[in-house]
Amino acid sequence: MAVPTTLPEWPPSLTEEQHSHLILLSSSYALSHGFTLLPPSSSNPPTSAISAPLSLLPTPFPRGLYDLAVSLQPLYNALYARITLDWEFLDRVMGGSVSKVDTFQGELWRGWKSIREELVQPLQLGLFRSDYLLHDSETEGMSIKQVEFNTIAASFGALSQRAGEMHKYLSKATNGYFSVSPHLTNPANFPPNEPLKNLASGLAEGWKAYGKKDAVILFVVQEGERNVFDQRWLEFELLERDNIPVIRHTFSELSTLAKIDPTTKNLLLPSPLEPSSPAREVAVIYYRSAYTPTDYPTSSEWSTRILLEKSKAIKCPSMALQLSGAKKIQQVLSEPGVLEIFLLGEDRPDVGFGVGAGSLTQDDVDRLRLTWIGLYPMDNSELGRKAYDLALDEPEKYVLKPQREGGGNNIYRENIPGYLKQLEEESRQREEGEPEKKEGYILMELIEPPKGLRNLLVKGGENKSRLADIVSELGVYGVSLFGGDGDKEQIVNTTAGTLLRTKGRESDEGGVAIGISSIDSPLLVD
Incomplete structure (x- = not known):
């Protein structure tokens, strides 16, 4: 789907005094509301924080393409759940040449293959993010094209929600950004967005499906994580809203702490702070680590990953679901007929409300394929x-x-x-x-993003902005709980909000923590 949208000239002109006031308000709001990162050099426990890199104004985004991206997420959720359950497909794609030349993917595939016949937890939980760029074609107009599909550690949900809330606050506090643009004075142009709430709900659904009220959720995290507040907001939401406790551990800590009950296969974690208390049972393992080779510096980390995989806890993601998010899978899906097999094939497993076997059409397939380059x-x-x-x-x-x-x-x-x-x-x-x-x-x-769009970007910890030619990447979050015994009451398939990351056009790569990208929010335009 392409649209003939012409994006407005951006940003609108601000006086020096208006600009300075927005810097003050945005910085104060970010620090007050946990829209923050740890500084590059931080103590443990931390004693300071800096605002996350942000955009001073929201960035224009075509309303029709935003709505399209959001509407496609349940289809993508279903697609990747079905891929994950197709062991033959994963073996053919990931167990072939990729596993032989890519050490990391090879370890992941071989580790999963070695234990998959003895897995005891059929349910799998995915907190996904499908990332898109605007693609501007002289012949076809503007469309969205998928960059990648993330099945592990899809971050910035909490901070994305805070970014949208900050831009709405700035608009309300300054009479629609001083009325410098009609796009900024219409509340309907600021879309509702609650990925923090919805991603936490997804984790809570996994915890409920596990069925033990005294169980906990385990966050597997990296050493020295600067994006800790994005994770902590999920923890706070789970505890305050659902009364679900969260335990955080690194791989190195889990290598000595984690135990599996030989009879029940329950994952048990004793508390180093309360050695005399019974070990806590883990309902859900949520990985905010484990997606890069540096997370596995020794064989011990791989052994720990295998141990966790063999437990009864619901994994987010499982090793199979992580494999499904590989770039090679994305490429093979684009080959003629492959997408139809997964979405239209009669023998595909039913993995979600409204997108079960037999409920999809060729139009659904075509809409997905139009987002590919x-x-x-x-x-x-x-x-x-x-x-x-x-x-x-x-x-x-x-x-x-x-x-x-x-x-x-x-x-x-x-x-x-x-x-x-x-x-x-x-x-x-x-x-x-x-x-x-x-x-x-x-x-x-x-992908060729539209040219000529600019915005004012503020690097974390600084009290000034820079005017940059920009590229914005839209991520759409999704939640999928699948793979049970066919009881649809336990199946979840939903869209969970969006993320907009904006960077200077001069940079091919992104990176919020290192200050290349800013966490932004969309301003919908027709």
Whole structure:
């Protein structure tokens, strides 16, 4: 779906005094409402915080495309749940060349394969985020194109809600941003957005499905996490609204604490603070770690991940669900007929209200496919050889992606040919019959965001803004609880809110914590 939207000139003109007042109000609001990060150097426990990188004004976004992205999320939830339950598909895609050339994905797939026949918890929980960029085509107008689908550690839900609340506050406190634009004076242009509430509800649904009132939710976190407030808000919401306690531990802590009852397979965690108290039973394991190789510096972390996977606790995500979010899965889905198999196939498992087997149409499939841009394998198939030639002959049109999450891993434009040559040199040392290093990557056509849009961005901890040509990435959150015994009362499939991250156009990569991207909110325009 493309729309003929022309985005307004942005930002509207502000006087120096108006600008300074907005800086004061936004900084005060952020610090007062936990719209914050830890500073780069922080003590433990922390004694200070800085406002998260933010935009001084919300960023214009086409209303029709925003509504489309939100409406598609239940379909994406169902799609990735079905992929996760299709072991044969995961084995074919992730157990092939990817697992042989990508050490991290190989460890994940082999670990899951080694224990999957002995898993005792059929339910799986996904807190997803589907990320999109606006794509501006001279011939087709403006559309949204999917960047990636995140199945693990989809962050910034809480801070995204705070960003939208902050922009609404600024509008109310300044008579619609001093009435400098008619777009800023209409409350209907500020969409409701409650990902904190909805993601916490998703975790609570998993806890309820587990069925033990005295059980806890375990957050598996990274050492020295700067985005701790985004996580703590989920913890506060669960405890204050649902009376569900949360326990936080790193992999290294869990390696000595976590135990599985040999009879019940319950995951038990003794409290280091109350050694004489009974160990707490874990209902849900929520990973805000475990998505990058640096989270597994030794074999001990992998052993701990396997131990947790074998427990009765509901995983968010399971190892299979994490595998489903790989870039290679995204590329294979774009091949002719694959999406139809998952969404229209009669033998597909029923994984959600309103999107069960037989309830989808070709129109649903087409709407999803319209959000995709060119994706190619980097293998030796006919399509893979075509992709290799494209990458060498027209690198300015593409990005080369490894099977990684978290940003900072992609190879862009003119850097692609040299990088492929480097991979070729490394592949010369491979054993006979082994795949080439490049097969661990996919090639993606570059999305072309509209030009000429600007905004005022404030880096965390600073009292000034910079006017930047910007690119905004819209993320749509989803919750899916699936894989039970067919009892639909235990199945959840819902949209859970949105995230808008805005960065300067000069940067290919994002990153809120390092100050490249700002947490923004959309201003809907027709």
